[in-house]
Amino acid sequence: MSWDWYQLLPTRADEFKWIYGRTPLSNMWVLYGSWLLYFGGVIYVRWIMAERRRIDRGHPFIVIYNGSMLLTHFCVWTTGAWTMYHHLDISFFDYHCHPYQLRGRFFYGIFACYLLRYCTFLDTLVLVLRKKPIQFLHWYQHMFAPLILWSWLDDQSIFGGAAIIIMSLVLVARYAYYFCLSLSCGPHVQTTLKVLVIMTESVQTAAGLFLTAYQRVHCPQSSSVLLSACINITIASIAITYDQKPTAPVTRLRRKSMAQLD
Template identity: 40%
Template sequence: MYWNLAHLNPATASQFQWVYGITPMSDLTVIYTSWVVYFVSIVSIRWYMAERTRIDRSHKVLVFYNGSMILCSVYICMTASYSLWQTVNKEGQFFTFCHAVQYARYPQYGGYMFYSMYQYYLIRYYVFLDTVILALRKASACGGKSIPFLHWYQHMFIILMMWSWLQDQSIFGSIATSIISFVQVFKYLYYFCNCTNIKSKWIKSAAVLFQVIQFIVAIALTAYQMSLCPQSNCVLLSASINITMVYMVVKYYENSEGAVATTREHYKRRNSNKNIHTTATV
């Protein structure tokens, strides 16, 4: 495996080209290995934290992580949006093609677009820390005690989807990157405010609203791409992931009340068992 680290240099972003096996982290084995490490790490952390006190939400590690994610998301959003705006203004017909290589003038305008996508692809490995934090906090993304499968699925397969956009040089991936990074700014801003005890009700409302809009736009954009380039591998993969995520979101919220009730019953039984054990010991 030989990686050309020059591909990481932002000074040459205008000439960026994704090359499988040469661009750092472009090998599929990296993704598969990261999944294994991710899963084993979270299971191990949850096992380790089972009898230990969870970390506080104002812990400096959480503050640093959320703050760094805000900065990364703002940077990627700005660079992706600027390159997208420049391309739309100068080469509007660029978006009538499925893949950048089909467009003769792609090398002149595509570098910054795909470099922004590549940056976001790399950031997704850092975002695995979302789940690490949940495990250390002994919490779930929605306030429960277990981490829902939807959370695992989203964190694992978005990386694969981003990889497919870069591998197939999907033009529409640049639009998605701008939208996703914009939404992430508000998402991590809310988490940061929560860590630092800053009132953030309006930020939470904005984050939820933008996530809903992002979800709708993702489905619409995927549907449009399916009509434009139905044989594209990255479009088929994106469609599959989006459809399964819609299904899991619906099922998750359908079962949420039952899950809460089950958790409460489990909590009561556990406390009851503790009381019985204490009485017997005394």
């Protein structure tokens, strides 16, 4: 394994360049191995917790985890937003399919978010430690999110940079809500943050459809856009159809979002 570990350093973000097999965690076997560890680890911890009491949401581990994820995703969001603003003056959308001029910090933001998606596997561990039910959509999203980000990096998708800003903002709102719950914030603050999460997720869905359609028109040969479209459509389908009651799709999506946050 000949990974260039220096690419992990934020101080060298301007020199970052995704190279399969050289960039840390860029090999496909890393994705496959992470899925095995993910499922195996959750099953093992569930077995361990079978005869033990669940931990409280105010447990120090949960507080520290939610706080650290909030901080790191906020850093990714600010970095991505600054980079996107910097590139707006050079006709960002004119790069279309193969933005070889856009390297360094622009793609380092996607890479940082890609690494964090492996850390978010611990979301499932928190649910297991609290003995909460794990919905299929939770498994699906956490399993395929790293694959989507990997495809953006490998395909040098410029739209991945815009998607990262939106995705990071959603995760900032989500972990702010979790952090608030772990600190037992007031009900008004909790309700406000929950509404904020649902609103940002709605924006993420709409923006994802727009960016996917735009890239599909300009880059029909792109493999990442097809993969993203398939996974996102599947996620939306699962979210809409999970509740078999005769309610409107928007209501089902809202219920699904709120159920995941509780």
